[in-house]
């Protein structure tokens with residue numbers, strides 16, 4: 001979107017400062033309007049364009065600021081640094097409602113006000129996903145990077161408290177979504193899915209955790225657990241260098257990948273054998289769609305992000321994005337990896353025109369889209 005044709009005076013000043021050769025790690029202090037309130041934040045400007053800037057603050061939050069909302073900017077020589085684990089933990093506890101505690105794992109800070117057993121269960125699930133995710137890409141020639149800060153997950157005791165937390169970002173939708181990853185805060189948020197008071201008073205012994213595992217391994221909980229993992233996969237992709245936050249990320253890639261990883265094997269305490277299995281929930285829908293004649297499924301997925309946001313097309317779009325990712329990772333792994341590496345070079349606020357997405361796909365994956373489309377349809381239609 002082209003918000004400001006005329007460059008705002010503050011933005012012009014900021015551009016001048018940034019071009020002035022002050023160290024890239026210097027600190028920027030910006031005053032801007034956010035949700036109709038004037039706020040001042042210190043961090044570093046990580047992207048700058050005519051339309052606005054993006055400020056990253058030491059807690060890994062990213063603030064997209066439209067040129068017209070920017071009120072003042074200054075830069076000083078202080079060195080920008082992300083908060084260390086201890087300082088981040090303190091900031092989280094100060095920000096969250098009273099009663100929260102933090103469970104620390106190798107890569108995560110799990111903030112919770114529910115049972116300790118549930119926090120431990122989630123921590124172990126996340127660490128298993130982390131290992132599975134990194135290994136999966138390593139085997140395909142992608143060396144991911146360690147996140148620059150511990151990843152944050154916030155777990156609420158119940159749906160009501162979670163919905164209140166999510167409301168500023170999600171509006172009333174927060175009440176109907178069981179968990180989400182926020183590109184703005186870089187956190188995942190969710191609520192305790194066990195809903196069993198008996199577990200609430202439980203400790204963190206292996207027996208308590210096994211009890212939670214039993215509850216969530218039931219077939220009716222499959223979809224709930226898949227959603228937790230789905231959102232955690234988004235967070236990993238954006239923090240391990242596979243995708244770039246707030247850059248142009250085709251939605252079929254982000255969503256298809258998250259679905260590809262979302263099937264955990266809860267029976268195994270160490271492995272994650274579920275990666276890359278056929279997604280039983282999405283397959284029937286994907287099959288129906290590819291067997292329908294007419295239309296260009298692939299070209300439409302590449303350029304049309306809106307279909308994921310509209311209620312009447314979203315389920316179809318998710319099923320097809322899973323199917324296309326599945327097909328590419330099974331049949332064109334090297335080409336798809338190169339395509340993803342190219343996407344990860346993108347910078348926020350520098351979105352290429354939509355049509356370029358087709359040209360890029362043709363360059364890295366298949367020059368003949370018509371032939372590719374029929375191969376894709378045939379492959380998915382034949383999946384059992």
Ligand SMILES: [Zn+2]
Pocket residue numbers: 230231234254255258
């Ligand atoms: Zn998603």
